[in-house]
Amino acid sequence: xxxxxxQALQDFAPGLPLAVALSGGADSTAxxxxxxxxxxxxxxxxxxxxxxxxxxxxxxxxxxxxxxxxSVPLVAVRVQAQPEPGQSPEDAARNARYAALAxxxxxxxxxxxxxxxxxxxxxxxxxxxxxxxLSRGAGxxxxxxxxxxxxxxxxxxxxxxxxxxxKDLLQWLTxxxxxxxxxxxxxxxxxxxxxxxxxxxxxxxxxxxxxxxxFARSASHCAAAQDALTELAEMDLQQTGLPPRIVALQAxxxxxxxxxxxxxxxxxxxxxxxxxxxxxxxxxILACTTRGxxxxxxxxxxxxxxxxxxxxxxxxx
Numbered sequence: 001x002x003x004x005x006x007q008a009l010q011d012f013a014p015g016l017p018l019a020v021a022l023s024g025g026a027d028s029t030a031x032x033x034x035x036x037x038x039x040x041x042x043x044x045x046x047x048x049x050x051x052x053x054x055x056x057x058x059x060x061x062x063x064x065x066x067x068x069x070x071s072v073p074l075v076a077v078r079v080q081a082q083p084e085p086g087q088s089p090e091d092a093a094r095n096a097r098y099a100a101l102a103x104x105x106x107x108x109x110x111x112x113x114x115x116x117x118x119x120x121x122x123x124x125x126x127x128x129x130x131x132x133x134l135s136r137g138a139g140x141x142x143x144x145x146x147x148x149x150x151x152x153x154x155x156x157x158x159x160x161x162x163x164x165x166x167k168d169l170l171q172w173l174t175x176x177x178x179x180x181x182x183x184x185x186x187x188x189x190x191x192x193x194x195x196x197x198x199x200x201x202x203x204x205x206x207x208x209x210x211x212x213x214x215f216a217r218s219a220s221h222c223a224a225a226q227d228a229l230t231e232l233a234e235m236d237l238q239q240t241g242l243p244p245r246i247v248a249l250q251a252x253x254x255x256x257x258x259x260x261x262x263x264x265x266x267x268x269x270x271x272x273x274x275x276x277x278x279x280x281x282x283x284x285i286l287a288c289t290t291r292g293x294x295x296x297x298x299x300x301x302x303x304x305x306x307x308x309x310x311x312x313x314x315x316x317x
Contacts, residue, residue, distance in 0.1 A: 002123055002165045002212050005034050005172045012160040014116040016042040019105055021097075022066070022074070023047070024059045027120035029066060029180040030169045031161060035118065036070045043070075044111055046104050048097045049078040055184060062181050073110045077103075102153050116156045121146055123212040124166040127204070128196050130219050135192065137275070144223035165212055232256065233263030242268065243310040246288045257282060269313045271300030285311070 020032045022045040036043045047063040049056050060076050067074035079096040105111050126145050133142035148162050161169070173180060188194055204211045236256055240248035244264055249257055258278055265271050273281070277299045284295050288306060295306035302315040 001210070002163055002168065004168055005030060005161070005164055008160055008164050009034055009038055012118075012158065014118060014158055014160075015156060016116075017044055017114050018042060019044045019046050019101075019111055019114045019117045021046055021048070021101055021117065021119050022063050023120075023183070024062045024066070024181045025120075025183055026173055026180040027122055027125075027161065027166070027169055029178060030173050031118060031120040032066065032072065033070065033176065033178060034172075036072055041071075043072050044114060045072050045074045046101055046111070046117075047074060047076045048100050049076055050093055050096065055181075059181060059183075062179075066179075075104050075108050075110050077101075102155060105155060106153075115154070116158060118158045118160060120161055121159050122161040122164045122166050122169060123216060124197070124201060126162050126219060127201065127212060127215045128193050130215055131196050131200060132192060140222050140226040140229065143219065144226050145219040147223065163213070163216060229259055230263065233260045236260040237264060241310070243307075243312050245310050246285060246306070247309065249285055249311070250288075254282070257285070265300055265304075265313060269300070269302070269315075271302060271313070273299045 016039055018035060018039065020028065020035055020043060022028045022032050024047070032043070032045055045063065045067050047060055049060050063076070064074055066072075077100045079100045101117060105114050105117060129145040130143060133145065136142065146159060146162065148160075149156065149158050151157070185191070186194060186197075189198070208214070236252060237244065237260055240252075240260060242264075244260070249260070252260065261278065261281070262273065265273055277297070281297050281299055281304060284297060287293060288295060293306070295304065295311070297304050298316075299313065302313055304311055304313050306312075
């Protein structure tokens with residue numbers, strides 16, 4: 001059984017004061033009201049103005065009205081969220097949003113003393129994320145979906161509603177006689193997430209009992225498995241060295257070799273290779289049996305090259 005909003009907040013114990021990311025939509029509006037009721041005077045709101053649609057100014061004005069009624073300080077931040085070439089608009093907006101949230105909490109005077117930030121993604125969002133990952137052939141990092149809590153940049157981030165159904169948030173808002181705004185892009189069928197929400201989730205609702213909990217459980221299993229693989233990769237990096245020595249990589253089993261290479265590239269060079277790139281890289285590593293064997297392959301956003309007895313990664317010029 002998915003918990004109600006009040007039940008979910010009973011288990012939520014953030015540091016105070018707390019910042020809530022407020023878009024003005026139903027989910028973040030419910031989270032802000034519930035947090036303000038539970039911790040009066042200890043909640044702040046941050047609204048990110050993406051500037052991507054004509055209604056953005058109205059979103060900000062609505063958020064100000066909501067916060068004024070709650071006596072919650074609001075910090076509104078404007079960002080440029082235009083996608084880079086090859087980047088999806090959703091990824092660009094998400095990256096800009098998280099960066100702006102972190103920057104506002106660290107620097108804005110109204111957010112002084114805040115070290116915890118709450119986000120309003122709920123159980124349906126988690127299922128959508130898992131289905132998106134499956135549709136893209138993602139590995140464990142993608143299938144782990146969204147964590148309920150994590151640390152980054154000196155801040156504690158929380159998603160206290162990840163087990164609450166979206167429909168339950170709407171029912172809670174209606175019962176409280178609270179208003180929210182609908183983002184018109186949520187109905188745009190060009191976005192895969194919107195198609196999942198409109199077509200796939202209703203089918204799951206009709207076909208499976210308790211599907212939100214079971215999907216969330218699968219994501220949790222994937223997250224636990226990925227944690228174990230990360231620990232193994234760190235152990236293997238201690239053996240291969242940094243940069244990783246080719247002979248040491250050759251001595252690993254195929255699965256551990258791929259695991260440690262992905263970890264090295266992700267953690268130490270912030271790049272993620274495709275499956276095709278890894279399939280090309282591994283045979284070249286195994287073929288490095290003489291000093292004269294060269295290696296120079298496109299991997300992630302740069303190149304893996306051989307220098308002496310080790311692999312190095314260099315950013316693409």
